[in-house]
Amino acid sequence: MDDAVLTISEFGRRAGLSQKALRLYDVSGLLAPARVDPSNGYRLYDEDQLERARRISVLRQLDMPLATITDMLAGSDEEAVIRLDRWWAAEEATTAARRATLEYLRSRLTHNGTVGLTPRPVHVREVPETKIATIRTETDQQYLVGVIVSSTSEIAAYLRSAGAELTGESWVLFHSAVTPESEGTVEICLPFTGTVDPAGPIAIRIEPAHQEAYTTLTMNECAFPRVMLAYDLVYDWARGSEHPEAGPPREIYRPDCHLLPRDEPAVDIALPILVRRN
Structure with a gap:
């Protein structure tokens, strides 16, 4: 046998992957063997596949999903770095949100009285017609x-590469309910100026001018389920003021909100409304 050809057991040992994992990656198309022996069906690998296999092994240690690994390794190393950074930023943000949820639950269980929202006003503002780039997706x-x-991150990178000017804000529109048990439709939006074509999952559209009721939260207050108290506040205000809903509820994130101290105002919980004219 050619010294450059490795059996699945030897290849797995050198790559840090089990034979079970290698069979899974073959079936999924993530890492197919160089060839399969027609006489016995044994999977055989080339030494030059070791680098890809080792990268997969490291990424799996980070709990990166197979689909994400496939996308990350599909392009150049430079593109892989961008995808890796985006994924890791998302993981860190999810961890921070889970930590805030844990603190909320501990507060409820210990009855220390810190789980609610301090009293705050609901305001109304005019929102002009706005050009936005969006990704619409399903998530729980x-x-x-x-x-x-x-x-x-994906939208911002695309807009900058197209020469657009970003306002710094980002919006998340909730077209249906997102719960721990079921997926809902969300639309992530970045306002911008300039001329940009849609590309892949990124659509370009105009958000109509409207009025909206809103209240402001810190990043700490924006974690689920505490954030739902702010939605209740805005919805209750709209019903009490007899202002019908005029669009999906949304979260409006201020520029660089992730860099602000977590106890400073950073996010508006907003609801488009119809304001009756006298």
């Missing part, structure tokens, strides 16, 4: 923060 509560972070 567990993956929501990661989807927001990764989609925002």
Whole structure:
């Protein structure tokens, strides 16, 4: 046998992957053997496949999903770095959101009185017609923060490469309910100026001018389920003021909100409304 050809057991040992994992990666198309012996069906690998296999092994240690690994390794190393950074930023944001959820639950269980929202006003503002780039997708509560972070990063990179000017804000529109048990439709939006064509999952559209009721939260207050108290506040205000809903509820993130101290105002919970004219 050629010294450059490795059996599945030897290849797995050198790559840090089990034979079970290698069979799975073959079936999924992530890492096919160089050839299969026609006489016995044994999988055989070339030494030059070791680098890809080792990268897969490291990424799996980070709990990166197979589909994400496939996308990451499909392009150049430079593109892989971009995808890796986006994915890791989403993972860190999800971890922060889970930590805030844990603190909320601990507060409820210990009855220390810190789980609610301090009293705050609901305001009304005019929102002009706005050009936005968007990614519309389905997600549940567990993956929501990661989807927001990764989609925002993808849209921002595309707009900058196209020469557009970003306003710095980002929006998340909830077209249906997103819960821990079921997926809902969300639309991640970045306002911009300039001329940009749609590309892949990124659509370009105009958000009509409207009025919206809103209240402001810190990043700490924006974690589920505490954030739902702010939605209740805005919806209750709209019903009490007899202002019908005029669009999906949304979260409006201020520029560089992730860099702000987590106890400073950073996010508006907003609801488009119809304001009756006298």
